[in-house]
Every structure is written in structure tokens, then in C-alpha cells.
Amino acid sequence: MKYLPAIIVLALVWTAVLWVFLSFEPMEATGRPHTEVTFATPQGSTGVAMMQGGDGGLRHEHIVVPGLLLGCSMIAMFCMMLFWVCRTKHADPDSAGYFWNLMVMVVLVYVGAFILLCTTYQMSWLEPTEPDYLGPFPMATSLMFLGMYGVPLGFVVLYVLFFEDRILPQAALKEFREIVQAAKAADAAEQEAS
Amino acid sequence: MEEYRSGIIFGFILVYMLICIAVGLWAMRRTHSTKDFFMAGRHLGMIVTSVAVFSSTMSGFGFVGGPGLVYLAGTSSFWMVINMSIGMCIMFFLLGKRLRLFAELREPVSLPDAVSARYNSRFTGGLTAVAILLGVITYLGVQIKAMSVVLFQILQDIAWASTPLQWCYVISCAVLVFYCVTGGIIASVYTDLIQGVIMVVAAVLVLLTTMATVDGGLQGMAEVITRDDPEAMQPWGTFGMISCLSFYFIMALGVCGQPHVITKLMMTKNISDTRHMLPMSVAGYGLAALLWISIGLCMRAVVLNATHGTPLLNADQAASEFLTYYAHPVLAGVVFAGLFAAIMSTADSFLNIGSAALVHDLPQAFGMTPLKHELRWARIATVAIAVGAGLLAYYAGEMVAMLGVMGWSIFAIAIVPIVAIGFNWKRANRIAANTSVISGLACYAGLYLTDIRLPYNFHQGAFSMLITLTIFFMVALVTPANRLDKDIDAVMDL
Numbered sequence: 001m002k003y004l005p006a007i008i009v010l011a012l013v014w015t016a017v018l019w020v021f022l023s024f025e026p027m028e029a030t031g032r033p034h035t036e037v038t039f040a041t042p043q044g045s046t047g048v049a050m051m052q053g054g055d056g057g058l059r060h061e062h063i064v065v066p067g068l069l070l071g072c073s074m075i076a077m078f079c080m081m082l083f084w085v086c087r088t089k090h091a092d093p094d095s096a097g098y099f100w101n102l103m104v105m106v107v108l109v110y111v112g113a114f115i116l117l118c119t120t121y122q123m124s125w126l127e128p129t130e131p132d133y134l135g136p137f138p139m140a141t142s143l144m145f146l147g148m149y150g151v152p153l154g155f156v157v158l159y160v161l162f163f164e165d166r167i168l169p170q171a172a173l174k175e176f177r178e179i180v181q182a183a184k185a186a187d188a189a190e191q192e193a194s
Numbered sequence: 195m196e197e198y199r200s201g202i203i204f205g206f207i208l209v210y211m212l213i214c215i216a217v218g219l220w221a222m223r224r225t226h227s228t229k230d231f232f233m234a235g236r237h238l239g240m241i242v243t244s245v246a247v248f249s250s251t252m253s254g255f256g257f258v259g260g261p262g263l264v265y266l267a268g269t270s271s272f273w274m275v276i277n278m279s280i281g282m283c284i285m286f287f288l289l290g291k292r293l294r295l296f297a298e299l300r301e302p303v304s305l306p307d308a309v310s311a312r313y314n315s316r317f318t319g320g321l322t323a324v325a326i327l328l329g330v331i332t333y334l335g336v337q338i339k340a341m342s343v344v345l346f347q348i349l350q351d352i353a354w355a356s357t358p359l360q361w362c363y364v365i366s367c368a369v370l371v372f373y374c375v376t377g378g379i380i381a382s383v384y385t386d387l388i389q390g391v392i393m394v395v396a397a398v399l400v401l402l403t404t405m406a407t408v409d410g411g412l413q414g415m416a417e418v419i420t421r422d423d424p425e426a427m428q429p430w431g432t433f434g435m436i437s438c439l440s441f442y443f444i445m446a447l448g449v450c451g452q453p454h455v456i457t458k459l460m461m462t463k464n465i466s467d468t469r470h471m472l473p474m475s476v477a478g479y480g481l482a483a484l485l486w487i488s489i490g491l492c493m494r495a496v497v498l499n500a501t502h503g504t505p506l507l508n509a510d511q512a513a514s515e516f517l518t519y520y521a522h523p524v525l526a527g528v529v530f531a532g533l534f535a536a537i538m539s540t541a542d543s544f545l546n547i548g549s550a551a552l553v554h555d556l557p558q559a560f561g562m563t564p565l566k567h568e569l570r571w572a573r574i575a576t577v578a579i580a581v582g583a584g585l586l587a588y589y590a591g592e593m594v595a596m597l598g599v600m601g602w603s604i605f606a607i608a609i610v611p612i613v614a615i616g617f618n619w620k621r622a623n624r625i626a627a628n629t630s631v632i633s634g635l636a637c638y639a640g641l642y643l644t645d646i647r648l649p650y651n652f653h654q655g656a657f658s659m660l661i662t663l664t665i666f667f668m669v670a671l672v673t674p675a676n677r678l679d680k681d682i683d684a685v686m687d688l
Contacts, residue, residue, distance in 0.1 A: 003671060010664055017660065020436050021649045030651040031267065031432035034423070037497060037505045049509045050494070051267050053425020053432040060435055063650065067435045074443050078280050082287050085618055088688075121429055128424035136412035137427065138420065141269055144429040148442070149276035149480070155283040156473050163469040168291050172688040173465065180299055183681040 009080055012073035019066035029059040057125040064122065071114050079107045082155060086162075090169035099162055106154035113147025199523040200351040206527030207348065210534055211369065214385060218373045221381035225569075236297060236460065238383060240467040244474035245390035246383045246458050246539075251278070251449065252393065252482045253540030255333075255598030257533045258340040260483075261516070262509035264490020265497075268419060270431025271490070273438040274599075275483040277446035282476050284614070285450045290459055290468035292617045295685050297460035304547065305453045305613070306555035308460070312617055314676060315624040320559020321631050323551035325608030326453050328635070330548035330579065333454075333601025335587035337541040338580075340510075341366040342587070344533060347514040360588070367584040373538060374545040374580075375573045382542035383458070389535030390478055396529045397485040400521065404492035407520045408501075412488075415495035422498045436650035444599070444656040448606030450614035454543035485529075489516045496520075544583075549575035600642070603655025607634040610659060611666035619670070620678065620686050626670035634662025 033048040053059070060067070083103060091099075121140035124131045131138035137145070164170060238246070256275075263271035293308065302308040306326065310319030342362040349357045357365070373381060405411035408418065420427045430438045449455060459468065493512040496502040506515060513533070517526040552575040553568055608631045616622040638658035641648070648657055678686070 006667065010667065013660065014664070017652070017657070020652065023649070025649050030434045030437055039505050039507055047507065049266060049506050050497070051426075051432040052423040053268065053428070053430075053434070054423070056425050056428060056430075060430075063436060067439065070436070070439050071442075074439065078284060078446060081284055081614075085287050090688075117429055124424070124428060128428075129420065131420065131424065131428070133413065133416070137416050138424075140429045141272075141416075141427060144269075144272065145276060148273075149279050152280040152283055153476065155287070156279070156476055159283065159286060159472050160469055163466075167287070167469070168466060176295060176298075176465075176685065176688055179681055179684045183299060186681075 005080060009073060009077050012069065013077060016066050016070035016073050020063055020070060023062045023066060026059050026062070028054050056121070056128060060122075064118075068115065068118055071118070072111055075107075075111055075114060079103075079110065086166045088166060088169060088172065090171040092165050095162075095165055099158070099166060102158055103155075106151065106158070109154070110147070110151045113143060113151050117143040117147055199518070199526070200348065202523040203348055203517075203527045203530050206524075206531045207534055210531035213388070214369075214373055214381075214535075214538060217384050217388075218376035218381045221384065222376040224380050236301075237463050238458075238461045239463060240470055241474070242383060242387050243458055243462050243467065244471040245478060246386035247282075247455055247471065248475040248478035248482065249386045249390035249393060249536065250454050250458065250540050250543050251452070252479060252486075253337060253340075253536050253598075255336050255340070255602075256482070256486055257536050258344060258510055258513050259336070259598050260486030261489035261493065261512040264487065265493045265506060265512040266509040267433050268423070268426030268431035268494065269429060270433035270438050270441070272429075272431070272487065273441045274445050275486055277442045278449070278479045278483070279476055281446040281449035282472060282479070284447060285456065285459075286468060286472040286475075288614045288618055289450060289456055290472065291465065291688075293456060293459045293613075294462060294465045294468065295688065296617070296682075298465070299681055299685055302460070304550040304555055305457050305609070306551060306559075308617075309612060309627075310555075310558070311679075312682060313612075313622075313624040313627055314679060314682075315627075316559045316561065318612070318624050318627045318631075319555055321628055322608065322612065323555035323559060325604065325631060325635060326547055326551045326555075327579075329453070329601050329604035329608070330544045330551070331583050331586055332604060333598065334541055334544040334548070334579065334583035336598045336601055337537045337544065338363065338366050338370070338584050339587035341370075341534065341537045341541075343510055344514050344530065347511065347518070348530065351518065363584055363588050367580050370538060370541050370545065371577050371580045374542045374576050379461075379543070379546045382539050382546060383461070385535055385539040385542065389532060389539050390482075392528060392532035392535055393482040393485065394478060396525070396532045397482050397488075399525050400529060401484045401488045403521050403525065404488040404516075407492055408495050408499075412491070415491045418495040418499045419491065426494070433651060436652050440651075440653035440656035441599075444603055444606055444653055444659055447610055447614075447659065448602055448655075451606040451609035452602065453547050453605060453609060454540065456609075456613065457543075457547060489513050492516060492520070545576045545579055548579040549573075552579070599653070599655065603638060603653070603658065604635070607631075607638055607655065607658045607662050611663050615663075615666065618686070620683070621675045622666070622670045623673055623676045625673050626666050629669050630662045630666035633665050634658050637661050 031051040031053055034050040034052045037050045039047050117140055134142035296308045300311045306319040306322040309322045310316050346359045346362040408414045416427050426432050493516050497505050517529055549572045553571040611630045612627040641654040
């Protein structure tokens with residue numbers, strides 16, 4: 001039962017991966033050489049060092065749901081790891097609810113941002129050459145920066161704010177000093193005996 | 195000033211090399227033991243370590259390979275950058291405290307040393323050392339390749355200094371070896387500091403320059419790229435969604451497996467320093483990543499709108515072409531110096547952990563007595579590894595960025611489960627550790643060497659890491675936990 005969340009998350013990631021693997025893959029799903037940006041090679045042939053994506057709808061239509069599941073389950077895996085190491089016997093029980101609520105909030109915003117980025121991207125298929133801009137980039141790309149880079153900064157803030165409560169409480173540090181002293185004393189005794 | 199551009203750039207690099215030699219010699223005076231050579235005596239301050247953490251993550255791979263990948267595939271490669279906020283969180287939450295506690299308790303001189311202590315198994319430590327050596331050769335090859343490519347480009351523009359590419363490889367290896375043999379990890383960390391500062395300043399200046407190069411700034415670049423190919427500017431770029439998500443997975447989780455980054459967490463003076471190191475490292479990396487993004491976008495845009503004379507012959511030339519043709523000579527000089535700093539400090543870290551694996555960890559794993567003059571042998575091993583990596587870099591045909599992802603993947607596959615998970619989970623045992631490392635690396639080698647392309651270009655490293663994580667977890671669940679040493683057991687409870 002203790003390991004159930006980890007098993008579920010792993011199962012979700014695998015389901016998504018296998019779903020993707022079993023989905024139909026259109027030609028040029030992962031890009032094609034840019035035929036207009038070419039150069040002549042010394043051997044006389046034509047070289048290309050730039051790729052094009054082509055039609056976003058065509059190349060993604062078979063993986064909309066498994067892709068979404070893959071992204072969400074990956075985020076779940078990352079966040080589960082953070083949750084897992086924040087459990088400590090030395091934490092202040094009074095602030096526990098507050099801390100976990102904040103963590104859950106960041107996770108929800110993180111997942112929400114990913115879903116929003118995917119749906120915004122799908123909406124751009126209607127008029128691909130004239131996307132809406134948010135800041136300097138097309139909206140879905142800006143959401144990628146704000147959501148996938150920006151939101152996890154919430155965990156950074158929580159790490160700093162709750163460091164002494166959740167990561168390294170003073171009581172744990174004191175206990176560690178005692179462990180080191182005991183280990184050194186045992187080492188010294190062993191050396192003396194040998 | 196334009197007519198002296200090449201000379202100015204060359205001058206900056208020369209000055210930087212002299213600074214490196216000075217740092218190397220200064221560090222040599224502070225290196226008295228293997229502990230100093232490999233662990234900087236565990237006396238590093240918070241700021242130095244934070245900068246070292248982010249700047250070793252952003253190496254030649256980020257400086258040369260990153261912009262090249264944006265040029266090649268548009269926004270796809272952004273997924274290798276934006277993962278770093280969650281990646282560093284995972285690294286610090288899981289390992290920031292834990293590795294430092296292990297370092298103080300058992301005083302390991304390398305990561306495999308700590309692994310041996312955790313699993314009470316020399317074999318597991320040895321296996322980690324083998325994985326580290328494999329990754330080091332590849333990743334170091336990336337650094338040498340990046341350094342040689344850039345040096346070649348710069349020297350080509352100076353009539354009297356024009357040098358064939360092969361000689362650029364020889365020069366790059368020689369400089370690295372001298373620098374690393376003299377200074378060890380102390381030199382690396384302090385060069386990381388110089389590099390970090392240069393990178394952050396240069397990244398901001400480069401961003402401004404790119405914005406001035408293309409009409410309309412960043413949005414102007416986005417519009418030019420969108421007109422040519424809307425997908426290249428949408429979030430999944432030209433590689434597509436699944437490929438990008440697999441990059442996100444391997445890079446975010448994989449940062450916990452980068453030995454040159456996580457060993458730095460063992461070198462701090464105070465355990466509590468990790469509290470402020472996380473925000474500093476994330477902020478530093480975020481700023482430095484501007485360089486990756488802005489140069490890549492700018493070069494793609496100027497080639498597409500025909501401002502740049504000819505298309506690039508190789509995507510890896512994006513950074514050097516931008517600096518040569520669009521940046522102010524002084525800025526170009528500073529960035530090139532920063533680039534060399536990035537490459538040298540990361541390469542130094544690799545040479546360091548590689549030589550530790552060769553002269554310290556592997557002999558221990560085979561039950562041999564410690565080498566008599568370990569420090570001297572470490573320096574000899576450094577030379578051997580540099581030559582090996584140089585040869586690999588020269589003969590490998592891959593792009594810098596893709597070779598970088600390969601090195602990153604090898605580390606991630608082998609080290610993430612046994613260190614990031616294993617150091618926090620008492621139930622993890624040596625059978626799980628050994629099985630997962632062997633199967634993960636075998637899977638990756640099998641996929642890579644037989645050139646099997648996974649559907650939708652799901653990255654082979656990401657797939658192998660998923661396999662290794664699953665095997666590690668499942669095997670640990672179904673096999674009995676090992677009895678841990680009393681002190682290790684107690685520390686894992688904290």
C-alpha cells in the first residue's frame with residue numbers, strides 16, 4: 001500500500017509510452033529537411049542543416065491524448081519524488097497542512113499549465129501562420145516558458161521557506177552530529193584494537 | 195574596430211588562457227592530497243558552489259550545441275533548457291542534503307565511493323565507476339569537439355594563425371590536460387565561478403544584441419521563423435511533441451545523475467548552504483540559457499530572411515557565426531572567452547571524476563590495495579582519458595548537442611536510480627542497483643549501436659532511463675533489503 005502511488009505513476013508513464021509506440025506515425029512526424037535552406041557540399045551534393053516541422057495537426061493528430069497523458073504522468077512522477085523526500089519525522093506538525101497545501105497547489109498549476117499549453121497549441125492549427133502572441137512568442141510557446149519553466153519555481157520558493165522545517169530541521173542536524181561523533185569514536189576504537 | 199575583430203577575439207581568448215594557467219598554478223599550490231584533488235577539501239562556499247553547479251550544467255554542450263539545435267529544429271531544443279527549474283528542484287530536494295551528509299559521515303573522494311558506502315558493496319561502486327568512465331569519455335569528447343570547432347573557426351579568420359582542424363583537437367586536448375593536471379577540481383570550481391559570471395553577463399548582452407540584429411527583436415525573429423514554418427516556433431518545434439517530452443524527461447530527471455554536477459553538492463563547507471544554492475543555481479542557469487535561446491533563434495531568423503549571406507554548413511556553427519558577424523568585437527571576445535571557460539571547467543570536472551574512477555574506484559572495486567602515489571596516478575590517468583576522449587570526438591560524426599545528450603543519457607541511466615532514489619530509500623538494495631545499471635546501459639547501448647529509432651523519435655536515453663527506473667524499483671520491492679551499516683542506516687532516517 002505504501003508503494004501504491006509510485007506503482008500507479010510508473011504504470012501511467014508506461015501506458016502513455018506504449019500508447020505512443022502503438023499509435024500510427026505519419027510521414028515526417030518528427031520534421032523534414034528544409035529544402036530551401038541548402039548549401040553545396042565539396043562533394044558536389046546538397047547539404048541541409050535546418051529542419052521544418054510541416055503541418056502540426058497532421059503530425060500530431062494520432063498522439064493528442066497519449067501525448068497529454070505522457071506529459072501529465074511525467075509531471076506526476078517528478079512531483080511525487082519531491083513529495084516523497086519532504087516527509088520527515090522532525091517536521092513541525094502545526095505547519096504540515098499549510099506546507100502540503102502549497103505543494104499540491106504548485107502541482108495543480110504545473111499540470112494545468114501543461115494542459116493549457118497543449119490545448120493552446122492545438123487551437124493554433126486553425127490558423128498556423130497567424131498565431132496569437134503572448135509576449136514575444138506565439139501563445140503556446142510563451143505558456144511553455146511560463147508553465148514548464150516558471151511554475152516549478154514555486155517548489156524553489158517552498159524549498160527555501162520550509163528548509164528548516166522539511167528539508168533539514170535543526171533536530172535532524174543535531175542528530176546527525178551525534179551520528180558522526182559516534183561513527184568517529186567507533187572508528188578510533190576499531191583502529192586502536194587492530 | 196571591425197578590421198581588428200579576429201585579433202580582438204583572439205586576444206580575449208589568449209588572456210583567458212593565461213588566467214586559466216594562473217588559476218591552475220594557484221590551485222596546484224592548494225592541492226596537497228587526493229581529497230583536495232577530487233573534492234576540493236570540502237571547503238567550498240555557498241556562492242562558489244552554486245555558480246559551479248549551474249555552470250557545469252551549461253557546458254560547451256549548451257554554448258555551442260544549444261544554439262545549433264535551435265537553428266536546426268526551432269523550439270524543440272527549448273525543452274532541454276526549460277526542464278532545469280524542475281530538474282534542479284529534484285536534484286536539490288533529493289540529493290542536496292543527502293549527499294552532503296554522506297560526504298561528512300564517510301568522507302568519500304568520489305561518487306562511486308559514496309555509492310559503495312551506501313550499498314555496502316564495492317561491486318556496485320565499481321559499476322558506477324565504469325558507467326562514469328563511459329559517460330566521461332563521451333561527454334568530454336563533446337567538450338573537446340566544441341572547443342576545437344570554435345578554435346578552428348576563430349583561427350581561420352586570422353591569416354597567420356590559420357590551423358587545420360586536427361591541430362585544433364591537439365591544442366584543445368593539450369590545454370585541457372595541462373589545466374586539469376595542475377589544478378584538479380579546485381581549478382575547475384574557480385574557473386566555473388569565472389565562467390558563471392561571464393556567462394550571465396554575456397547572455398544578457400547577447401540577448402540585447404540579437405534583439406538589435408533582427409527588426410522587431412524577439413517577436414521579429416518569431417515572426418520570420420513562423421512565416422517560414424509555423425511549427426518551428428510552436429512549443430514542440432520541428433521534432434514534435436513526443437520527442438520534446440522525452441527530452442524533458444531525460445534532462446529533468448537526468449540532472450540528478452550528472453556526476454560532475456552532483457559531486458559539487460558534496461564539496462560545500464556547510465550543510466545548510468544548500469538552502470540558498472538552489473535558487474542561485476536556478477537563476478544563474480535561467481539567465482545563461484538566454485544565450486542558447488537568443489543566438490539560436492537569431493541565426494535561424496537571419497538565414498531565413500536572407501540577412502546572413504549563406505546558410506550554415508553545420509548547425510554547430512550557429513554560435514560562432516553569430517559572434518563573428520553580428521556581435522561587437524569586445525562582446526564576441528568576452529563570449530568566446532566565456533565559451534572556453536565553460537568548456538574547460540566542465541571538461542576539467544570530467545577529467546577529474548574520470549581519473550578518480552580509474553585510479554581510485556575501480557582498483558577498490560576489484561579489491562586491490564589503494565595505489566601508492568594516488569595523486570600522481572590520477573594526473574597520469576587524466577592525460578589518458580583526455581587523449582581517448584579527443585580521439586572519440588574527432589572520429590564521431592555527430593553534432594555537439596546530440597553527442598552531449600548521449601553523454602548526459604549514459605550518466606542519467608546509470609546514476610539516477612542508484613543515487614537519487616537509492617540514497618533516499620532504505621529498501622533499495624545492491625541487487626536492484628546492479629541489475630538496473632547493467633540493464634539500463636545495455637538497453638541504451640543496444641538501441642544506440644543498432645540505430646533503432648523509437649516511434650515519434652522518443653529519445654533512446656529517456657526510454658532506457660524509464661527501463662532502468664522500473665527495474666530498480668521492482669527488483670528492490672521483490673528482493674530483501676540489505677543490512678546497512680549502523681551510521682548509514684541512521685543518516686538515511688534523517
